[in-house]
Amino acid sequence: MSGNFTKEQICVVIGASHAGVNFAFSLRKEGWQGEIILFDKDPMLPYHRPPLSKAYLTSEDGIEKNLLKSAESYKNESINLNLGVWVSTINREDKTVVLSDGGVQKYDKLVIATGARPMIPPIPGIDTADHLYPLRTAEDVENIRNAFNASLNKRVVVIGGGYIGLETAASIKKLGGTVTVLEREKRVLERVTTPKMSGFFEQLHAINGVDVLTNKNVVSINTDKGSNTIICEDGDTFEADIIVVGVGVKVNMELAKEAGLNIENGILVDETACTNDKDIYAIGDCTFHHNPHYKRYIRLESVQNAVDQAKVAAAAICEKNPVYDSIPWFWSDQYDVKLQMVGLSEGYNDVLIREEEGENTKFSIWYFKDDILLAVDGINNAKAYVLGTKFIKDGKKIDKSKLTDASVPFKPANLLME
Amino acid sequence: MAKITFITTDNKNITVEGTSGSVMQLAVDNSVPGIDGDCGGVCSCATCHVHVAPEHVEKTGTASEIEEDMLDLNDYSNEYSRLCCQLEISDKLDGLVLQVAESD
Ligand SMILES: Cc1cc2nc3c(=O)[nH]c(=O)nc-3n(C[C@H](O)[C@H](O)[C@H](O)COP(=O)(O)OP(=O)(O)OC[C@H]3O[C@@H](n4cnc5c(N)ncnc54)[C@H](O)[C@@H]3O)c2cc1C
Ligand code: FES
Numbered sequence: 001m002s003g004n005f006t007k008e009q010i011c012v013v014i015g016a017s018h019a020g021v022n023f024a025f026s027l028r029k030e031g032w033q034g035e036i037i038l039f040d041k042d043p044m045l046p047y048h049r050p051p052l053s054k055a056y057l058t059s060e061d062g063i064e065k066n067l068l069k070s071a072e073s074y075k076n077e078s079i080n081l082n083l084g085v086w087v088s089t090i091n092r093e094d095k096t097v098v099l100s101d102g103g104v105q106k107y108d109k110l111v112i113a114t115g116a117r118p119m120i121p122p123i124p125g126i127d128t129a130d131h132l133y134p135l136r137t138a139e140d141v142e143n144i145r146n147a148f149n150a151s152l153n154k155r156v157v158v159i160g161g162g163y164i165g166l167e168t169a170a171s172i173k174k175l176g177g178t179v180t181v182l183e184r185e186k187r188v189l190e191r192v193t194t195p196k197m198s199g200f201f202e203q204l205h206a207i208n209g210v211d212v213l214t215n216k217n218v219v220s221i222n223t224d225k226g227s228n229t230i231i232c233e234d235g236d237t238f239e240a241d242i243i244v245v246g247v248g249v250k251v252n253m254e255l256a257k258e259a260g261l262n263i264e265n266g267i268l269v270d271e272t273a274c275t276n277d278k279d280i281y282a283i284g285d286c287t288f289h290h291n292p293h294y295k296r297y298i299r300l301e302s303v304q305n306a307v308d309q310a311k312v313a314a315a316a317i318c319e320k321n322p323v324y325d326s327i328p329w330f331w332s333d334q335y336d337v338k339l340q341m342v343g344l345s346e347g348y349n350d351v352l353i354r355e356e357e358g359e360n361t362k363f364s365i366w367y368f369k370d371d372i373l374l375a376v377d378g379i380n381n382a383k384a385y386v387l388g389t390k391f392i393k394d395g396k397k398i399d400k401s402k403l404t405d406a407s408v409p410f411k412p413a414n415l416l417m418e
Numbered sequence: 419m420a421k422i423t424f425i426t427t428d429n430k431n432i433t434v435e436g437t438s439g440s441v442m443q444l445a446v447d448n449s450v451p452g453i454d455g456d457c458g459g460v461c462s463c464a465t466c467h468v469h470v471a472p473e474h475v476e477k478t479g480t481a482s483e484i485e486e487d488m489l490d491l492n493d494y495s496n497e498y499s500r501l502c503c504q505l506e507i508s509d510k511l512d513g514l515v516l517q518v519a520e521s522d
Contacts, residue, residue, distance in 0.1 A: 029451075048458035055460075065439065066458065070447040165459060303463075307456050331462040338484070371445070381459075382487035390491050411490070 011317065012097055012107035012256065014087045017049065018038035019284025020113035020305035021068045023202055024079045026314035036079045036104065039097075043084035044138050045071060050303060052141050053167040054333045058174050063138045090259040092277055108124070109317050112256055112267060112275075112282040113310075116249035116301065121159075125221035129228050132221075132243040135164055144172075154178060157230055157240035157315075159218055163332045165246035166201060169210045170334040172244075180238055181205070182216040194351055194365060196379055201334070208335055218230050242373030249301065251286050264288045266299040272316035273309045273321045281317065283309035292325045293392075294344050302330045327392050329385075337361060340385035343375030343392045350400075356381065357406045360375030364388070383410050391415075420511040424450045424468070426518050441511070442466040442503035452518035459503035464488050467519035469498040474514050478505055494520045 011027060013020045014347045016038040024036050040046065056066060073083045076137060089098040090112075096104050118134030120126060131147040133140050154177040158165045161183030169179045181188070187198035205212045217233040221243070230238040251266050262268040262276045266288030273281045273289070280369035288299045308326040315322035332339040348367035356362040364384030367375040372395070376388025387410060391398060397417040402408045408415070423433045424445060436444040445453035446465070457463035461484055468507040470480050478500060481489070485504050502516065 050460075051458055065443075067447075069449075073447070073449050303456055307454070329463075331457065331460070333460060338460075338462075380484075382484045385491060386488060386491050 005031075005033060005318070007033045010106060011036050011111065012105055013038045013111045013113055014090075015113035015115055015252075015284070015286075016042075016046045016081060016083070016096065016117055017113065017284070018068065018303050019115065019310050020111065021046045023111055023113060023314055024203055024309045025069065025073075026311045027311060027317060028077045028079070030314045030320065032314075032318060034108070035165045035398060036077075037082065038079060039082045039085050039099065039105075041084070041086040042137055042139075045083070046081075047138055049136070050204075050331075052138065053135055053164050054171060057141055057144065057168065057171040058139075060360035063275050066138075070083060083085060087255060090255055090280075092259050092280070095279065107277065110280045111313060111317075112280065112286060113284050113306075114252035114255065115285040115306075116251050118245065119248045119250045120245060121218075121247055123218055123220060125223065126245075129221045129223050130226050131241060132228070132245060135168055136249075142241065144168075144244065148172065148175060151177075151241040153241050155240050156180070156242045157182060157228075157238050158244045158246060159230075160246035160248070161185075161212060161214070162192070162246055162248065163189070165286070166205065166212075166331060167334055168244050169205060169212070170208065173208055173210050174335075177242075179209075180211040180213065180240075182218055182232065182238065183212065183214045184217045186214050188212060188214065189248035192366075193345070193377060196351075196353060196365060197339075200379065204335060204337060211330055228397065244313055249285070253297070256282065256286075264297070264410055266313075268297075269309075271312075271325075272321075273313040273324060276317060281313040283313050289324060291328070291344070292323070293327055298328075298344065300328055304329045327389065329389070336383075338380055339377065340382060341375065341377045342385055342389045343367070343373070345375035345377075348374050352386070352400055352404050354404050355406060361411045366398075366403060368400075373398055387412065387415070420507050420509060421513060422507075422511060423515045424453070424518055425515065427520050436507040438507055440503045441468075441502075441505040441514075441516070444507060445502065450518065451453060452486050452521070453502065457503075460500055461485055461488060461504055464492060464501060465521070466501050466503045467492065467494065467521065468500055468502045468516040469496060469519055470500055471515040471517070472498055474522060475513050477511055490520075493522070 046068045086100045087097045118136050156179045157179045158169045158181045173179045220231045222229045228240045256267045267282040312322045312324045329342045345367040350368040352366045362380045364378040364381045378384035434448045442455045446455045454465035456465045489499045
């Protein structure tokens with residue numbers, strides 16, 4: 001720890017979710033002596049978001065079971081957590097932030113961990129629809145659960161067939177509703193995966209009684225006496241008591257932009273998560289950052305990225321010269337199926353599928369650019385996921401014919417080229 | 419009620435008590451260093467890796483297939499490895515000793 005840092009220094013963090021909270025604890029671990037002050041709009045103690053659309057939606061649990069850290073942990077580490085308060089302006093000149101309650105907080109180092117918010121598409125009638133919710137916060141889940149319990153017909157329409165939309169559909173089905181997913185593209189998960197994977201999930205939902213309909217572009221919503229009619233471009237209509245909107249996010253980067261920080265598809269940061277102001281860092285969903293492994297700038301919406309960038313920023317502020325060079329990973333749980341992904345598949349020109357012998361819900365998809373492994377998606381296949389992680393890291397050549405031969409045991413020694 | 423002892427990678431003993439939930443959650447709630455629980459306890463991240471004291475394997479039982487696969491190529495895993503988010507707290511675990519595994 002450099003002598004430059006003292007007890008008098010203040011590190012302010014905007015946003016206390018995966019990125020902000022992990023950052024605060026990492027900063028202490030790295031030896032920061034000064035104050036650490038977190039602000040978040042959300043009044044609840046910071047919690048894990050992934051379960052919101054999965055197990056949490058169907059459980060009776062309160063959010064206490066899903067906390068990122070216990071209330072005592074913040075006290076023990078002298079992390080000053082301010083909930084229900086948001087930052088409305090960053091003044092870089094006098095190094096302060098202005099708060100929603102009118103307060104002003106000085107900082108020496110500032111970390112922006114503002115994440116993203118659900119996008120609400122400009123569909124006529126969407127503002128006046130009844131029981132229409134996004135799914136990003138614990139409060140959203142609370143609203144969905146309450147509306148569901150109070151609803152007689154329990155007809156739920158999910159707009160958007162991405163991960164959050166599909167997970168929500170699976171969870172609500174488990175609660176016993178009638179669930180329809182409307183996806184504008186010609187297949188679900190179109191932006192993020194291959195036709196094989198999209199097909200697998202479409203079938204999985206069909207088997208479980210969820211109607212997943214593609215090529216359904218919602219153009220308006222009519223609401224009358226608590227009942228919504230959703231109208232699609234092709235003229236099809238759907239009745240819904242509850243509508244969940246899961247069509248993607250908008251990055252919370254307005255604060256950064258107004259403060260004159262460099263912005264692209266997110267807040268632009270370097271390999272230490274630093275912005276173009278040397279005293280301001282940005283981490284998590286809100287950042288547009290360089291991934292050295294894939295040699296390009298990306299924005300990621302994942303716990304992995306939030307946590308890893310948090311560690312990097314904490315180390316950088318404590319002058320330890322870290323570099324962000326993680327290989328992205330992600331998971332999704334729907335029904336009893338577990339998807340685990342590692343790497344970034346964009347730019348692939350060869351896809352191989354390995355099906356495990358005698359099991360039709362256990363397979364993996366391997367994305368290559370020529371001979372270079374870019375990414376692996378495993379369905380109920382943690383082994384493929386860990387092997388993929390290792391192979392991508394090591395960059396060794398894989399014997400593609402052995403990879404697709406399910407009789408060859410899944411071991412590094414069997415799959416690498418001599 | 420179960421008393422569980424974590425031995426951290428720098429050899430500190432932390433003994434805590436829990437009544438329900440997973441051992442990972444108990445560790446996180448008590449700030450046991452080295453147990454991060456990034457995936458929230460769904461066997462997807464391996465940041466809750468521990469080694470069960472050999473004489474206590476009976477208390478915990480053995481790892482599921484997916485858990486084993488998650489640990490398969492981990493540099494620090496051995497026959498006593500578990501992902502402690504997969505260990506449900508019950509009286510059976512009383513007295514359990516877990517060594518927090520190293521990580522990269
Ligand atoms: C339903 C759901 C399921 C998911 N499932 C998975 C999954 O299975 N696997 C996975 O890897 N990822 C998953 N994710 C994504 C993952 O949760 C995000 O990548 C992660 O939460 C990003 O963390 P973050 O801290 O960068 O941003 P966020 O979690 O978005 O947090 C940003 C915080 O900043 C606060 N904030 C914003 N502006 C201000 C301001 N001006 N002042 C004060 N506070 C402010 C917000 O209130 C919020 O709490 C899921 C997300 C959701 C919503
Ligand atoms: S907490 Fe992620 S695997 Fe245990």
